[in-house]
Amino acid sequence: MCLLDEDIVQRDGWVERKRHFMGYWQEQPCFALEIEEKHDLDPMEYQLGSLWQILGRVDERLFSLAGRAAQLLDWERDHQFCGRCGDRMQLHPQDRAMRCAPCGTTNYPRINPCIIVLVTRGEEMLLARNVNHPSAMYSTLAGFIEAGETPEETLVREVHEEVGVTVGNLRYVQSQSWPFPNQLMLGFFADYESGDIVCEPTEIADAQWFHPSDLPMIPPPSSVAGQLIKQHINSLS
Known part of the structure; x- marks a missing residue:
């Protein structure tokens, strides 16, 4: 398992659904991306899998980063609508949170x-x-x-x-x-x-x-x- 360069995303024309800044990895900014499922990934370059499949097989820090990325992408997916008023939620402009503008409800990543x-x-x-x-x-x-x-x-x-x-x-x-x-x-x-x-x-x-x-x-x-x-x-x- 390795992290991909931003150039690869642009080269292969991947359409992003979601993006979250994860911090820095080896002094480089790192982002978690969710791309459209319609993309056919070259099996000679990429192997699709789950977190379970890499558990114990990659560096612990890299696994922790991948796990955090998966949690954040799942959290945004699961909080598209407000549980209080039902309106659509948006990413908070300053915090790591989903916010409902009409009623002010704010949801942070759940642990x-x-x-x-x-x-x-x-x-x-x-x-x-x-x-x-x-x-x-x-x-x-x-x-x-x-x-x-x-x-x-x-x-x-x-x-x-x-x-x-x-x-x-x-x-x-x-x-x-x-x-x-x-x-x-x-x-x-x-x-x-x-x-x-x-x-x-x-x-x-x-x-x-x-x-x-x-x-x-x-x-x-x-x-x-x-x-x-x-x-x-x-x-x-």
Whole structure:
């Protein structure tokens, strides 16, 4: 994956739908573009794909930039009309926002805070396979923070709802912007306290305790889930 020069857009006659300034990459101004779908891209020069396909395969800073670009383009697409009065919205002239001129409603890019947690029992890790994930990957548990909740309250609730166990000794570790589609992941460790694994069937296909010596397919180390697993394994050495 690489960034394209502005000259290529003009050379190939691409018609822009949207453009957002992303800041600077290697001291050059960088923009996110959405082009018309009618353009036939040369398969010898370009490969169409998704963010999932480049996760763990490109520089983490470049992936972060691509994720932010996708979030901003999706945000503008999803806020074409005002949710209060129904009128068409326009990009704010100064802020990164969509503004409705008739009623004054302003919408900024939306970020959904989530918790993601590695539950441990001694050396073992509780990993689960989501029913909606296309592969056989096992990962850490995660969930959206609901209105009025703290991240810690969400963590305890989500773990109990998804796999039926009780946890304690919560420790915040790190965060990560996660563009699938617009989450801010807050990563934690938690210790197992009690309960047997009982999977919530609409969300969890399977959950098990895994020892570091016998792991299933797990997320790449570029993800916060992969980082939590890696940090736990390193702490045992």
